Amino acid sequence: MEGLNKSPTGITGFDQITGGGLPRGRPTLFCGGAGSGKTLFALEFLVSGAEKFDEPGVFMSFEESGKELVENTASLEFDLSSLVESEKIHIDQVRIDRSETREAGHYDLEGLFIRLGNAVDSAGAQRVVLDSLEALFSDLSDRSVIRSELRRLFLWLKERGLTAVITGEKGDGAMTRYGLEEYISDCVIYLDHRVDNQISTRRLRVVKYRGSEHDTNEFPFLIDSRGIIVFPVTEASLDYQGFREKLSSGVPELDDLLEGKGFYEGSSIIVSGTIGTGKTTLASHFADECCRRGEKCIYFAFEESPGQLFRNMESIGIDLKSWEKKGRLKVQAQRATVYGLESHLNRITRLVEEFSPRTVVFDTLSIFLEIGFQPEVQVMLVRLIDFLKEKGITSMLLLEMSPDRPERSSALNMSTMSDTWIVLRDQEAESELVRELYILKARGISHSRKLHRFELTNEGLKIFENGEKNRKQHYE
């Protein structure tokens, strides 16, 4: 990988799997069918270039008009129109109206070269996108001209040292027909969008990357309002402000185990346990406490209706319903399987934007494994937690463990995503089940490392003062 200069795309995860981005000063081909996300990849590459790396760009579109492009990306958090206004990105829509165009004799595409050259020079562009060349092919009939002009175009891009993204359809043979792959020998990436069993998945594969080691595996990716995210993303990537304030868990005895004050603001807390161990109760305390402080909380209930949740919690003295009436609590119940992961992610982030809560609860995350493969779920969750942290929102994530598996071996590798991890469990002790709780980890907090007994009373969750002692007493 050394020696090869790379141009970072700024796309989360993508620069990691390519060892730094696309080959600088060379063209890269993004192949994929309609809706595979190739235009978005190209666009994000350009937007990041202009915003983060001070590399202006030219987007030459053969399909959508420049205005449409801006409109279609309005749902994304890209500020394309202001980049266009400040002349950091130039959009040129190439349109050949077949109904009014005739061919009479020999021609070349010098007009296109002049056009692109002028746009590149005026913008001082270092990045270029051509989306997609096939649209151009279909408008011109002289194949031998197209073939030779394409060769010239790629040479031209290289001579000028432009980092270029060229998009194209895959599978219909057009690429091969025009010999496009021959000319772009440096980097070829395939994008794929499939729907299996009503589960939509997106995959990316680096088919070719000359001079650079690359993984030939397929990488899942997602598209949300902030653009593309490619797995693997190891950890929440953004820099967060140091949130030093602490929020109570809603259970005073639990706060005591965490230096007496609870969780860090903006952190993510995992509560794991097998079924019936009190995860929802703990989360309800957390939500209740948030509302008591006069703040807002969203409770995402993926497994029960708001009514069920209200009733169950009322029986242990937590009145969530009144908070909902006061507008501090929003219980969002939805079957996880109804939507794909991407739309879930988008719905959740949209709701959070609208309601702007201080805390959120997800009850439970395990349900997402039903609707996606583990890597996608992981990507989605990392993205979600990243989003919440960025906003300084404290999140409690419930994770249901299967009873026959050891507690740490969750299907989801959540440890990097969480700041605090609380484990709830039922232990057999003599003839009864005893509830126990311990803190697996708590970043930046010197926490209790003991097992603590607790009970679910009609006043909620109660932790015994000294777990060790109580446990012993119990066994005696």
Add this chain to the structure above:
Amino acid sequence: MKTERKTESSIMNKSDNKILWELKLYVAGMTLRSQHAVQSVQNVCDKFLNGNYDLEVIDLYQQLHLAEKEQIVATPTLIKKAPPPVRRIIGDMSDTKRLVRGLDLQTEAAE
């Protein structure tokens, strides 16, 4: 480079209510191919339009921004701006038949 051709007869004919043809020929440098195109268009115009035309030849190298503004991809490109409908003909215009047909002149000639 601009060769504007507004003959006396075109002005006369205009006043005679004849339609004035507005043609723009975009080329990339005055190459041999460009010169052929100019010659060929002029010949056709002279033959069919009886001087009722404005032909402007534009070298895109001299006016770079026009390539995008006029949606030029291939060169040479001849654009018939008037009378409607707008027509675009690409190529060195060596195929005179296609040029004539492309400008909808054949039907006029038959009339």
